[in-house]
Amino acid sequence: MKRFLVVGAGVTGFAAALELARQGHGVTILESSPAIGGKVLSYCCKATDSCSRCGVCVAHDAIAEALRHPRISILTGARIGAVDAAGPAVTVRGVAARPQICHSLCVDCGACASACPARSIQRYSRGGLTTYTVDPSTCLLQKGKSCAACAEACGFGAIEAGAPEQPFDLSADGVLIATGHETFDPVCKPRLGYGRLLGVTTGLEAERALSRQAGLTGANGEAAGSVAFIQCVGSRDPVLCRNFCSAVCCAYALRMARLLKARQPAAEVTVYYIDIQNFDKVFTPFREGIEALGVRFVRGIPSSVSRAGSGKLGLLIEDPNGNRTTAQHDAVVLSVGMSPADGASRVAELFGLPADEFGFFGHCISKPGRIVAAGTCVEPQSIVQSIASARAAAQELLAQGASA
Amino acid sequence: MIGVFVCSCGRRSADAWLEKVGAAVAVKHFFGHAGLCGPDGLRLIREKSKKHKLGRLLLAGCAALQSEALIKNAAKAAGVASGAVFPVLFPRRSSPAVAARMIRQATTGLQLLPVFESRRVALRNEVLVLGGGPAGTEAARQVAAFGYPTTITEPHVLESLTGGVGNFSARLRGEGGAATRAFGAVVIASDGTAGAASSAFRGLVPLADLEGHIEGLARRDKPRSAALILDLEIDETKASTAEALRVALALRARYRIELTILLRHVRVSSLGLEKRYDEAREAGITFVKYDGAPRIAASPEGISIACTDGVAGEDVEISVGIAAVSPHGLHAPAERALGEAAGIGLDGYGRLQENNIHLLPDQTNRLGVFVVGPCRGEFDGETILRDARAAALAVHQLLSQKELEVELSHPVVDGDKCVLCLTCIRSCPFKAMRIFAEETRADCSPEACRRCGICVGECPAKAIELPAYADRIVLARAGE
Numbered sequence: 069m070k071r072f073l074v075v076g077a078g079v080t081g082f083a084a085a086l087e088l089a090r091q092g093h094g095v096t097i098l099e100s101s102p103a104i105g106g107k108v109l110s111y112c113c114k115a116t117d118s119c120s121r122c123g124v125c126v127a128h129d130a131i132a133e134a135l136r137h138p139r140i141s142i143l144t145g146a147r148i149g150a151v152d153a154a155g156p157a158v159t160v161r162g163v164a165a166r167p168q169i170c171h172s173l174c175v176d177c178g179a180c181a182s183a184c185p186a187r188s189i190q191r192y193s194r195g196g197l198t199t200y201t202v203d204p205s206t207c208l209l210q211k212g213k214s215c216a217a218c219a220e221a222c223g224f225g226a227i228e229a230g231a232p233e234q235p236f237d238l239s240a241d242g243v244l245i246a247t248g249h250e251t252f253d254p255v256c257k258p259r260l261g262y263g264r265l266l267g268v269t270t271g272l273e274a275e276r277a278l279s280r281q282a283g284l285t286g287a288n289g290e291a292a293g294s295v296a297f298i299q300c301v302g303s304r305d306p307v308l309c310r311n312f313c314s315a316v317c318c319a320y321a322l323r324m325a326r327l328l329k330a331r332q333p334a335a336e337v338t339v340y341y342i343d344i345q346n347f348d349k350v351f352t353p354f355r356e357g358i359e360a361l362g363v364r365f366v367r368g369i370p371s372s373v374s375r376a377g378s379g380k381l382g383l384l385i386e387d388p389n390g391n392r393t394t395a396q397h398d399a400v401v402l403s404v405g406m407s408p409a410d411g412a413s414r415v416a417e418l419f420g421l422p423a424d425e426f427g428f429f430g431h432c433i434s435k436p437g438r439i440v441a442a443g444t445c446v447e448p449q450s451i452v453q454s455i456a457s458a459r460a461a462a463q464e465l466l467a468q469g470a471s472a
Numbered sequence: 473m474i475g476v477f478v479c480s481c482g483r484r485s486a487d488a489w490l491e492k493v494g495a496a497v498a499v500k501h502f503f504g505h506a507g508l509c510g511p512d513g514l515r516l517i518r519e520k521s522k523k524h525k526l527g528r529l530l531l532a533g534c535a536a537l538q539s540e541a542l543i544k545n546a547a548k549a550a551g552v553a554s555g556a557v558f559p560v561l562f563p564r565r566s567s568p569a570v571a572a573r574m575i576r577q578a579t580t581g582l583q584l585l586p587v588f589e590s591r592r593v594a595l596r597n598e599v600l601v602l603g604g605g606p607a608g609t610e611a612a613r614q615v616a617a618f619g620y621p622t623t624i625t626e627p628h629v630l631e632s633l634t635g636g637v638g639n640f641s642a643r644l645r646g647e648g649g650a651a652t653r654a655f656g657a658v659v660i661a662s663d664g665t666a667g668a669a670s671s672a673f674r675g676l677v678p679l680a681d682l683e684g685h686i687e688g689l690a691r692r693d694k695p696r697s698a699a700l701i702l703d704l705e706i707d708e709t710k711a712s713t714a715e716a717l718r719v720a721l722a723l724r725a726r727y728r729i730e731l732t733i734l735l736r737h738v739r740v741s742s743l744g745l746e747k748r749y750d751e752a753r754e755a756g757i758t759f760v761k762y763d764g765a766p767r768i769a770a771s772p773e774g775i776s777i778a779c780t781d782g783v784a785g786e787d788v789e790i791s792v793g794i795a796a797v798s799p800h801g802l803h804a805p806a807e808r809a810l811g812e813a814a815g816i817g818l819d820g821y822g823r824l825q826e827n828n829i830h831l832l833p834d835q836t837n838r839l840g841v842f843v844v845g846p847c848r849g850e851f852d853g854e855t856i857l858r859d860a861r862a863a864a865l866a867v868h869q870l871l872s873q874k875e876l877e878v879e880l881s882h883p884v885v886d887g888d889k890c891v892l893c894l895t896c897i898r899s900c901p902f903k904a905m906r907i908f909a910e911e912t913r914a915d916c917s918p919e920a921c922r923r924c925g926i927c928v929g930e931c932p933a934k935a936i937e938l939p940a941y942a943d944r945i946v947l948a949r950a951g952e
Contacts, residue, residue: 090869121829133539136509175481175507176534182484193564196535198482224507304746311750315741343737343761345710349827349849350820352706367761367783388783428743431854447743453855456833460858463865467617 069093072465073160073240075415077142078106079127079451080246080443082134083458089139091466096238098146100411102165103201105131106248108451109192110272112279114323116330121348122323123451125195130455132197135171143236144168145204151418158240158438163233166209167218169200173226183221242438242465245429246458247415249406249444252302252310260301260402261373267292267381267399268373270301271320274401278324282331286398288379294336295328296383296397297321298370303405304342312426314405315448319347321403322358329361338364338397340385347450366395373400406448437468474582475501475526475550476575477517479508479533482564489568496572499579501526509536514549521550528552528582532560532575555588555879555940581949586939588881593919595638595871596656602627602814607845607856608661614864615659620871623655627662627847630813636904636919637840638876657840657867660814660824661860664807664846675770675795676701679712682719682796686727694727695793699777701766702735704801706821710739711851712798717748719796720757732758732790734766734777742852760788768795800851807847815903816843823849834863837901839920842866881940882918883927889935890914896927896936 070093074081077099085095103109108127114120134140145165152159169180176198181189188206192199208215209232219229228234251272254262261268267287269277277284286292299321303314318341325337344365348354359365368385376382380396387393408427416423419439424430428448429441442461443454476499480486483506490504501524505516508531520526529550531537537559547554560578562571601612601624608624616622631643631650640655677685679700686694700716702708713735720731733752738759740746753759766779774793781788806822816836817826824843825836833850834842844850844859882904885896890913896905897914904920905927907913913935916927928936937943 087865087869091872119829121827123829126829126832132536133541136536136539136542138511173507173510175479175510177481177483177486177506196538198534198536224510224512304740306750312743312746313740318741343739345737345739345741346707347741353820355707387785424743430743448741452829452832456862457858459832459865460861463614463861463868466865466868467614 070241071096071239073098073158073238073243074246075148075243076106076246076248076409076443076445077104077144078246078248078443079108079131080248080454080458081106081244082131083455084244084246084442084462085140086130086134086137087459087462088465089134089137093139095140096240097140097142098148098160098162098164099142099144100146102145102204104135104142104144104171104199105192105197107251109194109199110276111320112275114320114327116327120323120326121452122320123455126455127451128195128197132195135197135199138172140172142171146236148415148418153420153439158243160238160240160243161236163235165202165204166232166234167202167207167216167227167229168234169202170226170228171199173224174198174200175224175226177223179221179223180218180227183217185215185217189218242440242468243419244458244461244465245415245419245421245439245441245445246443247409247412247445249448250409252314252404252407254301254402254404256308257301259372260298260370261381261400262402265373265375265381268402269399270402270404271317271324272404274324275320278327283328283335284399284401286379287375287381288398290398292397292399293334294380294397295338295399295401296370296381296395297325297337297339297401297403298383299339299341299403300369301402301404302407310405310407310426313345313448315345316450317403317405318345319450321401322355322363324401325363326358326361329358329363333362336364336397337362338366338395340366340369340383342367342369370395406444408445412445437464440464473501473524473526474499474528474530474579475503475520475524476530476532476579477508477513477520478502478504478571478575479506479513479531479537480504481506481508482534492568493571493575496568497575497579508533509539509542514545517546518549521552526550526552527587528556528558528585530558530560530575530578530582532571532578533562534564535561537561553588553590553879554877555590555881558582558585577949581945584942584945584948588879588939590877590879591918593638593876593878595873595875596654597621597871598623598653598655599867599871600625600640600642600653600655600658601661602630602658603661603663603845603847605661605663605845606853607663607860608659610857610860611659611661611844611863614861615867618864618868618872620656620867623653627660627810630810633658633814633841634906636917637838637870638919640840656871658814658842659863659867660810660816660841660843660847661845662807662810662847664804664823664849675775676768676797677794679715679719679796679798682794683722686723686729686794695729695774697730697732697792698723699732699734699775699790699792699795701768701777701795701797702733702801703737704766704797705803706801707736708739708798708801709851710742710745711853712800713739714742714745714748714852716798717745717752721748721752721755724755724757730758730792732760732792734760734762734779734790736761736763736782742854760790810847814838814841816841817901819849821849823847832862833859834866838903840870876919878918880918881923881938882916882921883923883925883936883938885914885916886935886937887913889933891933891935893932895930895932899926899930901926
């Protein structure tokens with residue numbers, strides 16, 4: 069049995085860990101945030117009467133199976149202090165936050181959440197996947213007080229409290245870097261009105277809204293009858309030094325547009341775009357199907373969003389000839405792109421991975437093949453592509469072991 | 473003897489709730505536990521099964537109990553076949569009455585359910601890779617690195633692929649006639665057939681040949697302008713944009729040719745591609761994003777292309793000395809022959825493998841057969857290599873088990889009713905149906921079958937039955 073280390077507990081990290089664990093190896097996943105599962109847990113299923121192949125369910129299944137796997141352990145709130153890759157094994161030292169919840173022992177009784185005096189334990193559940201997260205901003209132990217209420221309440225020994233931090237010293241035969249991504253903060257594009265105008269949301273927020281309710285909320289606080297998707301917010305933008313394509317925004321926007329149209333056929337849905345990136349295996353019929361539903365496609369990205377009369381949002385659109393037109397919508401969804409995760413540059417430095425000018429690792433593999441990267445930290449990619457890249461990376465780590 | 477194991481996890485007053493459920497169900501062997509999916513749950517299952525000689529287990533709780541791995545582990549702990557373990561999934565916060573009703577219904581069905589035997593299927597370790605392009609070579613190299621004897625051959629030599637996972641019989645055409653060889657797993661990595669420039673686009677050069685074509689012309693014959701046309705019939709991927717940019721930039725630098733790239737959308741969803749697109753525009757390459765179908769005709773200068781510029785919304789006409797078309801934008805001849813020989817379904821483009829999210833970029837409708845590369849519709853070099861590696865790992869995950877335990881709960885065909893109409897063979901998505909050796913009836917391969925029940929529903933003679941869903945069991949459960 070070999071030991072592998074995975075940095076990042078998102079869908080890529082879990083998918084790779086699962087492949088390695090299935091081969092009989094032990095895997096430790098380090099996660100810097102208090103929560104496990106990553107971004108994918110906040111995405112909604114975008115099926116209408118038929119599946120739109122977004123991959124959210126596939127990701128949930130992989131994470132749920134990995135959480136129950138006896139050879140996979142997870143440390144949340146982990147900070148890596150030092151990495152030594154010079155020896156025969158890669159050693160990684162650091163500290164992990166406490167309380168630490170072991171999800172393979174957790175039986176979802178909720179006793180910890182009820183016992184927590186600061187109400188800082190949150191439960192997430194969907195299908196066969198249930199996770200608990202300790203919010204470090206309210207947790208008494210994290211704030212330096214002595215508290216072990218959750219650990220004492222747990223009848224299954226699934227929570228470790230004690231000191232607020234626990235050092236770890238791990239030695240691994242291979243490391244997979246899967247630090248994932250952050251979404252672009254549209255506040256950096258103030259003219260689009262995000263954070264100022266009611267009814268302007270990011271794609272991620274729209275997903276959350278659609279997983280709870282049928283449609284979106286407009287600028288006047290009522291159900292939106294007309295929704296605009298603005299593509300390439302924070303992508304393909306040389307002014308912001310972000311002249312790369314985020315690859316997934318067309319996919320989620322078009323799938324959401326399809327979902328909105330299927331739920332509310334009377335709603336007007338418009339997609340403002342530069343180029344539609346192709347994503348499904350059989351893309352042309354998929355795109356034509358969306359057009360047939362009545363989703364309108366308009367070339368050109370609106371330069372500003374402002375409050376218009378009658379409780380609507382006014383979009384200013386300039387065509388290449390300089391002609392200005394305006395359009396009014398109830399709600400605007402900004403299809404925000406991806407950036408490398410905040411800690412990615414530090415991880416790159418620690419593990420000696422090269423990163424491009426935007427901070428993505430690209431298709432790089434460090435010399436001995438012991439440290440590989442996969443998922444959205446490599447380049448922006450979809451859930452399914454991330455899982456495939458995780459499996460390819462796992463293969464690479466195993467093949468390295470096989471030939472050594 | 474049926475044992476009912478109820479998981480009370482996620483409930484506040486678990487003991488009181490369990491007591492109420494137990495009283496309402498009123499079966500002899502009723503056990504409650506918080507966290508049946510955990511190690512303590514398995515221990516309880518092992519102990520109670522041994523003590524009470526339980527032959528069938530009902531595991532009731534949340535959706536976690538549905539996991540195949542968990543059911544296998546529970547069956548192993550109890551020393552019964554996987555088919556004797558039955559999950560019952562409660563809705564969240566279900567009352568004792570609801571829980572008890574669900575358990576009673578399930579036990580009624582379970583009492584009638586036959587206990588299925590299992591069969592161990594040995595997995596051969598030979599692997600066949602069809603296709604010697606980048607995808608096939610990489611897959612073969614990685615599979616061989618895990619120590620499996622690997623055969624690599626051209627895809628068109630495959631005549632048929634019968635048998636099932638772990639023991640496929642591949643009939644391969646050779647110089648001295650066809651020969652049949654046995655393999656544990658198969659990777660199909662054909663380079664595919666990109667659309668041939670059809671007669672409607674006569675006079676156009678395939679994109680890949682454009683550079684060589686211009687290079688071959690005498691200096692005075694070299695065209696002054698060239699057009700590259702993408703997305704003609706179907707939307708192309710980033711791989712085509714990357715190739716068009718590469719060709720255009722090279723021609724521009726070498727021969728100072730005026731270049732126009734016509735496409736519907738610039739597909740740049742790959743790191744660095746957006747910057748290469750900027751570079752191309754700076755180098756003076758013109759991009760026309762067209763709507764509708766462009767009209768291509770011969771002109772005195774060479775070729776004229778008329779289309780609607782989607783950005784400006786105006787009709788434009790371009791005359792160029794030479795024009796190239798990307799074959800990936802044309803409807804390709806379907807991979808029907810290869811699909812039929814290998815028993816793999818086709819997607820809407822006629823490429824291998826239907827479009828299903830649960831079949832990740834290498835898996836197929838046949839367990840033990842994997843498809844990667846252009847024949848699946850993936851043309852980007854980096855992605856092709858990635859998928860080939862993922863397929864190699866999938867082969868290893870499968871074959872490293874050495875043998876597969878298969879529960880014999882597959883559909884049974886009534887030989888008296890079967891009229892050999894072949895409907896089940898046509899309708900089975902997994903190529904699990906075949907004609908019984910003595911040709912008296914259809915028969916199902918338990919390894920390939922996924923118990924979907926389509927054959928049962930489709931059989932016009934009502935000759936097929938899925939034993940776990942036999943009429944009497946379904947009726948008994950519905951009658952509760």
